[in-house]
Amino acid sequence: MKRNISDLLDTYMEEDVELEAETVLSPTRIKELTMNKLNQNQNHTEKKRGKHFPIRVLIAAAAVAALSATALAADIGGVGSTLQSYFAKEGESLSSAQIQVIDNLGATFSGGVTSEGATLTPLAAMADENVYYLRLRVEAPQGTVLPDLDEDTGYYQLFGGETENSMDLDLSAYGGEYAPGYWSDYTWLPDADPTDNVKEAVLRYQVPSEDGEADSRLKFNDGVSKPLTIHGLWIQSPDKGYTQVFGGTFTFDIGKNFESQSMALDCAGLSYHDETFDITSAPDSMTLSPLSLSCQYKCTLLENQWVGWGVGPIKIVLKDGTVFYDNAEGYSFTGNCLDDIPIADLPRSQEPSSSHRDIIVFDQPLDLTQVDYVEYGGERISVDTE
Numbered sequence: 001m002k003r004n005i006s007d008l009l010d011t012y013m014e015e016d017v018e019l020e021a022e023t024v025l026s027p028t029r030i031k032e033l034t035m036n037k038l039n040q041n042q043n044h045t046e047k048k049r050g051k052h053f054p055i056r057v058l059i060a061a062a063a064v065a066a067l068s069a070t071a072l073a074a075d076i077g078g079v080g081s082t083l084q085s086y087f088a089k090e091g092e093s094l095s096s097a098q099i100q101v102i103d104n105l106g107a108t109f110s111g112g113v114t115s116e117g118a119t120l121t122p123l124a125a126m127a128d129e130n131v132y133y134l135r136l137r138v139e140a141p142q143g144t145v146l147p148d149l150d151e152d153t154g155y156y157q158l159f160g161g162e163t164e165n166s167m168d169l170d171l172s173a174y175g176g177e178y179a180p181g182y183w184s185d186y187t188w189l190p191d192a193d194p195t196d197n198v199k200e201a202v203l204r205y206q207v208p209s210e211d212g213e214a215d216s217r218l219k220f221n222d223g224v225s226k227p228l229t230i231h232g233l234w235i236q237s238p239d240k241g242y243t244q245v246f247g248g249t250f251t252f253d254i255g256k257n258f259e260s261q262s263m264a265l266d267c268a269g270l271s272y273h274d275e276t277f278d279i280t281s282a283p284d285s286m287t288l289s290p291l292s293l294s295c296q297y298k299c300t301l302l303e304n305q306w307v308g309w310g311v312g313p314i315k316i317v318l319k320d321g322t323v324f325y326d327n328a329e330g331y332s333f334t335g336n337c338l339d340d341i342p343i344a345d346l347p348r349s350q351e352p353s354s355s356h357r358d359i360i361v362f363d364q365p366l367d368l369t370q371v372d373y374v375e376y377g378g379e380r381i382s383v384d385t386e
Helices: 027-040 079-087 096-105
Strands: 068-071 106-108 111-115 118-127 131-139 155-157 182-188 198-206 227-236 242-253 263-265 272-274 279-288 292-299 314-318 323-326 354-361 371-376 379-382
Touching: 079 096, 079 106, 079 118, 079 131, 096 106, 096 118, 111 242, 118 227, 118 242, 279 371, 292 314
Parallel strands: none
Antiparallel strands: 068 111, 106 118, 111 118, 118 131, 131 198, 155 227, 182 198, 227 242, 263 279, 272 279, 279 292, 292 354, 314 323, 314 371, 371 379
16 A cells, blocks of 8 residues: 555646746746646546555666766765754754664665756665655756745645656565555755755655554565655646656665664553443554554454554653653544444454554654653553663
8 A cells, every 4th residue: 555645635637848947937937837737638637546545656677777876966964964854843953862863773875866957866864664764855957946835836746647757666576466555755845045956855655554464574674675766846736737847767776774773562461441432452562663663453343444443542751751752642543534433333342353553653763762661551561771
């Protein structure tokens, strides 16, 4: 299963829009181009994408050899200093310990890929078994300016309106009839100079939470080949039309081998019973890393077409008393329109039996040496960080 930000949108097909390379892409011009093309396009196709209907796209395997590597345009620091702006909240810096965590888990790249005058350069990456972060530098061809956009003029996208223009991570190296599923999104970083031809983004890939027997092949820090292919840069208008800024084929293998710092938590015999909905969860295993907490668990709510049930309330407390993570508030249901679902009538078992996987990705890196305990359903799990 692969889910992109675009999976939440109905898209219009957009192609064949020619941009003048020497013209600055002002917000007014962007909107004019997009709206004109929308008015001309009589045969648009609407796609409805859902949680259980991923779209996979083919990758041109021979493209890698045809591309030229370029040197990094600017010196960058360590992985921690390169990625910290993505994690820092409200302009604050991460602690020195958190930056060290990123340095320990991360890796840098030596160059990028140039195609049709544009260059995409992976700067730094960090990963654990469940989640992967990549800072990417996007450099348009000379003469093309990448101004800042807003909700009235559109959004930069690393994919176009057709499947052949999708951004894709090739996981075929894992073998099997189907490649492992994943979720993905990305965030554009603030631009110090919106009058030049450069933008930077952080791409995030995540192993999905699953109902039933989850596919456990994919691990983002295992060193298995993971070629990432991007076909250019587009601007998606507020009306969901796509205007291509530049095209090309940019493929680089992001499947580096990253250090694992995960630790298994002793959750034997623990369970959580929700009195409101009369549902019980019991974890089979819990694994903590600086980036995520993963759980394999069973519950008494059986699989159904409406909603799932989470692992239950989890809290992570540091040695100084700080609560690093707490999901104690709110329901454990996953799904929408709960008011319209007959919760009491959903199928259940007497004992926890249906298998699930839940992955909690943290907003900031966690220094494991500072963790005092993890609390599950009101019970403390000691964490040995020695």
